[in-house]
Amino acid sequence: MSANVLDISALSKPRFDWTADEAGSIYRAPFNDLLFTAQSVHRQHHQANAVQKSQLLSIKTGGCAEDCGYCSQSAFHQTGLKASKLMPVDDVLDAARKAKAGGATRFCMGAAWRSLKDRDVEVVCEMISGVKSEGLETCVTLGMLEENQAKRLKSAGLDYYNHNLDTSREYYDSVITTRTYDDRLETLGLVREAGINICCGGIIGMGESEDDRIGLLVELATLSPHPESVPINHLVAVEGTPLGHAKPLDGFDFVRAIATARLMMPQSVVRLSAGREGMSRELQALCFLAGANSIFVGEELLTTPNPDMELDGALFSDLGLEPMVAPSAPSERAAE
Numbered sequence: 001m002s003a004n005v006l007d008i009s010a011l012s013k014p015r016f017d018w019t020a021d022e023a024g025s026i027y028r029a030p031f032n033d034l035l036f037t038a039q040s041v042h043r044q045h046h047q048a049n050a051v052q053k054s055q056l057l058s059i060k061t062g063g064c065a066e067d068c069g070y071c072s073q074s075a076f077h078q079t080g081l082k083a084s085k086l087m088p089v090d091d092v093l094d095a096a097r098k099a100k101a102g103g104a105t106r107f108c109m110g111a112a113w114r115s116l117k118d119r120d121v122e123v124v125c126e127m128i129s130g131v132k133s134e135g136l137e138t139c140v141t142l143g144m145l146e147e148n149q150a151k152r153l154k155s156a157g158l159d160y161y162n163h164n165l166d167t168s169r170e171y172y173d174s175v176i177t178t179r180t181y182d183d184r185l186e187t188l189g190l191v192r193e194a195g196i197n198i199c200c201g202g203i204i205g206m207g208e209s210e211d212d213r214i215g216l217l218v219e220l221a222t223l224s225p226h227p228e229s230v231p232i233n234h235l236v237a238v239e240g241t242p243l244g245h246a247k248p249l250d251g252f253d254f255v256r257a258i259a260t261a262r263l264m265m266p267q268s269v270v271r272l273s274a275g276r277e278g279m280s281r282e283l284q285a286l287c288f289l290a291g292a293n294s295i296f297v298g299e300e301l302l303t304t305p306n307p308d309m310e311l312d313g314a315l316f317s318d319l320g321l322e323p324m325v326a327p328s329a330p331s332e333r334a335a336e
């Protein structure tokens with residue numbers, strides 16, 4: 001890479017050999033330079049004013065066997081959340097139809113599982129094929145997978161599998177002890193081999209250092225190919241979790257993480273993911289300027305609130321944003 005870490009033409013082509021030093025120089029660049037470069041590269045690969053809308057549904061809530069320090073759904077934490085069984089397929093399809101009517105183009109079904117059990121595979125596949133036949137892109141996040149399960153999900157019509165690395169390899173054990181970073185990477189490899197698009201990102205604001213944020217981005221941007229979808233979550237501090245009182249994050253640091261993700265993975269769709277409920281409209285606008293081009297819509301994420309439709313409608317209209325038309329994965333875009 002050239003001496004100028006923000007050389008637009010050098011940054012326009014995807015690379016897979018990032019070092020922490022290079023990523024750190026981008027993350028720590030003067031804010032205006034960083035945002036200008038991120039927006040310039042963004043426009044080479046994406047429509048300037050289009051934002052993709054996904055909607056989440058928790059198809060199986062709470063009682064999870066993992067101890068993720070941020071999560072309301074872990075059985076290790078007392079968050080007052082009521083656990084529930086896997087939802088009936090018809091209720092899931094009703095929710096998907098409502099999401100489509102509200103403008104979502106992708107429907108993401110999340111289950112509070114450590115790993116997918118064989119006994120649940122067929123019912124989840126029914127959900128996937130049902131949602132797909134409603135004309136929505138499909139995404140699920142079900143914990144760790146086996147090879148044959150990933151293949152079966154693909155054959156049911158799964159477009160994306162969400163499985164986050166969450167933070168750097170170094171900080172991981174401070175947040176989660178019941179599974180390893182390599183467990184995570186193994187499932188991501190199986191998803192890739194099955195031909196499913198990868199949705200993989202992390203969380204900012206868990207008390208991690210700048211180097212940890214940079215480390216996460218290097219892990220993501222050295223996956224080859226890059227994840228098609230990169231969710232950058234702002235921690236939603238949930239009372240009763242170990243991170244319920246985490247030190248609040250400086251909004252500029254969040255924007256820096258988004259801009260750095262945009263520059264390191266120029267063709268990926270970067271999602272301004274959890275945490276919008278606690279953000280000003282201005283902070284969200286900076287995230288879009290930094291290269292975020294996807295959000296979750298609807299009044300609930302999985303278990304925590306998200307801005308309501310009217311607020312998001314006003315945000316889109318005031319910023320002149322338009323909904324992105326599916327399909328949006330780079331692999332699919334290339335075929336258009």
Ligand code: SAM
Pocket residue numbers: 070071072110111112113114141142143162163164166201202203233234235236237238274275302
């Ligand atoms: N159990 C599955 C798993 O962990 O992959 C799927 C569901 S899990 C809720 C999906 C992702 O949501 C997590 O990997 C994490 O990045 C994000 N997430 C969960 N709780 C969050 C919170 N309180 N704030 C921000 N992001 C959160």
Ligand code: DTB
Pocket residue numbers: 056072108110141162164201202231232233236273274300301302303304305
């Ligand atoms: C992702 O990266 N963020 C979404 C989705 N993938 C599954 C989940 C956010 C969850 C926020 C906390 C909650 O609502 O429970």
Ligand code: SF4
Pocket residue numbers: 064065066067068071072073074075111112113114143
């Ligand atoms: Fe379980 Fe996923 Fe929550 Fe971790 S993030 S406790 S795996 S639901």
